Amino acid sequence: NAGVTQTPKFQVLKTGQSMTLQCAQDMNHEYMSWYRQDPGMGLRLIHYSVGAGITDQGEVPNGYNVSRSTTEDFPLRLLSAAPSQTSVYFCASRRGGGTNIQYFGAGTRLSVL
């Protein structure tokens, strides 16, 4: 069972570079979301999607773009990386409805120099 798969696991960028963090799930979940985790800040929601073609902003969306062209994939794009985006990024998915279990990927550790 693959579950939620994130790639890459590690990435180093220079300020101003762009990149895409990939996330795929094989559980046919409607809801997908991206969080960033910083020391002492817990998990903060960046963007989320409730289905293919539908996305919305979370708590900390600035500097990030998302799209959801298929149920399975939910990539996170950094258009112009900044040192403040150095963080660990987690993708998650769940079935529709707020009381269903949310599953997480293993994370992408990003450093922006």
Next chain:
Amino acid sequence: GENVEQHPSTLSVQEGDSAVIKCTYSDSASNYFPWYKQELGKGPQLIIDIRSNVGEKKDQRIAVTLNKTAKHFSLHITETQPEDSAVYFCAASSNSGYALNFGKGTSLLVTP
């Protein structure tokens, strides 16, 4: 929006003792309260959850209690073991919620 507060931020116990982590939430519409364990270098994994129609749930050494009136819920780990050492997160959501709202986490250290 929902605000989830978690205490303590760090907790150190001796092996065999109990550990208790407490969370409060602000949105009375929240009705789903999961707890996640995160080991170093890994993603959060669900260890137990509770829905608002239940006051307590237990799974072996782990239990969660919910007080809807006071808007707080707690994680109880009994007979702690060194492998329980990790960061624990509480969260809250509602039927219409699109994603979980997390507390800031508790770093639990169990010393032999």
